[in-house]
Amino acid sequence: MAPVGPRSGDAIFANVERVNAELFTLTYGATVRQLLTDLEEVEEVNKQLDQMGYNIGIRLIDEFLAKSNVTRCVDFRETAEVIAKVGFKMFLGVTATVSNWDADGTCCSIILEDNPLVDFVELPDTCQGLYYCNILSGVIRGALEMVSMKTEVTWIRDVLRGDDAYELQVKLLKQVPEEYPYKDDE
Amino acid sequence: MQFFGGSEISPSPPVPTASGNNAHMMYVFNRNGVCLLYREWNRLLHTLNAQQDHKLMFGLLFSLKSLTAKMDPTNAEKGNLGVPQLSGQGCSFHSFRTNTYKLSFMESPSGIKIILVTHPRTGDLRESLKYIYNLYVEYVVKNPLYAPGTPIRSELFNTSLDQYVRTIA
Numbered sequence: 001m002a003p004v005g006p007r008s009g010d011a012i013f014a015n016v017e018r019v020n021a022e023l024f025t026l027t028y029g030a031t032v033r034q035l036l037t038d039l040e041e042v043e044e045v046n047k048q049l050d051q052m053g054y055n056i057g058i059r060l061i062d063e064f065l066a067k068s069n070v071t072r073c074v075d076f077r078e079t080a081e082v083i084a085k086v087g088f089k090m091f092l093g094v095t096a097t098v099s100n101w102d103a104d105g106t107c108c109s110i111i112l113e114d115n116p117l118v119d120f121v122e123l124p125d126t127c128q129g130l131y132y133c134n135i136l137s138g139v140i141r142g143a144l145e146m147v148s149m150k151t152e153v154t155w156i157r158d159v160l161r162g163d164d165a166y167e168l169q170v171k172l173l174k175q176v177p178e179e180y181p182y183k184d185d186e
Numbered sequence: 187m188q189f190f191g192g193s194e195i196s197p198s199p200p201v202p203t204a205s206g207n208n209a210h211m212m213y214v215f216n217r218n219g220v221c222l223l224y225r226e227w228n229r230l231l232h233t234l235n236a237q238q239d240h241k242l243m244f245g246l247l248f249s250l251k252s253l254t255a256k257m258d259p260t261n262a263e264k265g266n267l268g269v270p271q272l273s274g275q276g277c278s279f280h281s282f283r284t285n286t287y288k289l290s291f292m293e294s295p296s297g298i299k300i301i302l303v304t305h306p307r308t309g310d311l312r313e314s315l316k317y318i319y320n321l322y323v324e325y326v327v328k329n330p331l332y333a334p335g336t337p338i339r340s341e342l343f344n345t346s347l348d349q350y351v352r353t354i355a
Contacts, residue, residue, distance in 0.1 A: 063327060066294070178297070
């Protein structure tokens with residue numbers, strides 16, 4: 001039997017370097033605030049946060065794989081579980097639940113009860129279109145892309161907009177096979 | 187009495203007496219076949235230019251992986267030889283050994299491939315490769331000035347690699 005990766009991120013979370021949660025929350029808040037000032041349009045800020053998340057995700061995946069000892073997931077269901085149980089715990093210190101699977105197992109929701117990014121945050125009227133945590137969707141998209149999965153990640157529910165939880169919909173678009181990268185005549 | 191010369195048909199190089207001289211060279215490739223890093227400690231023969239050498243090594247690994255997956259007797263689902271696989275799909279090999287060297291190989295699900303060529307008597311290096319992967323994360327991935335997918339130029343990473351590789355037995 002192949003060794004099975006961890007089913008929870010507690011042990012890893014205990015071993016990784018951590019930063020003060022308030023410092024982290026406030027730093028993220030300051031970043032969003034600065035983006036709002038610089039870009040002026042809420043839509044642009046959403047895009048920028050997503051792009052920043054993506055750039056984080058394509059690096060973060062290697063740290064995740066190196067430290068978690070997770071082996072390859074057999075299917076997308078397992079991938080989603082690993083993100084929710086191990087990934088979120090390892091990097092944010094919270095766990096999420098996975099639900100709302102569609103019939104083919106290619107689309108699901110990751111639900112966060114507790115979200116350390118949003119402590120102290122209230123959306124003012126001028127920022128109603130803002131997805132404050134849009135960086136998270138970018139991170140997931142970027143990280144999955146590096147393990148050959150093209151995904152689309154969208155926010156379904158957001159406490160800052162009056163919902164009762166944070167819900168991210170992760171939709172698997174396609175899996176990219178590994179191909180020989182050189183041409184024969186090169 | 188010996189009639190046929192030495193008992194060993196294919197002589198191996200002598201076992202190094204002092205430790206710290208076991209590793210010959212190392213490659214790191216990313217998922218696109220870009221050689222991110224090449225380190226050389228103890229390599230006497232160079233027959234190809236660096237670029238061809240890297241390409242040959244990547245091609246070897248790619249084909250060998252495809253072959254090992256094809257030969258897998260435990261798995262019913264396998265495509266034809268050479269059909270593209272999902273990165274990390276199927277089985278893979280950890281190392282192979284010739285009479286003169288041993289090549290150890292690790293691939294992360296994200297497609298980072300680490301190859302270490304050492305003396306043939308070295309033991310199982312899977313943990314060492316994992317450790318090197320961790321070094322890569324700490325010194326390369328976390329470096330904000332490093333652009334993903336480009337060759338690694340990090341003195342710090344090289345130094346810590348050199349140091350670590352010397353401890354490999």
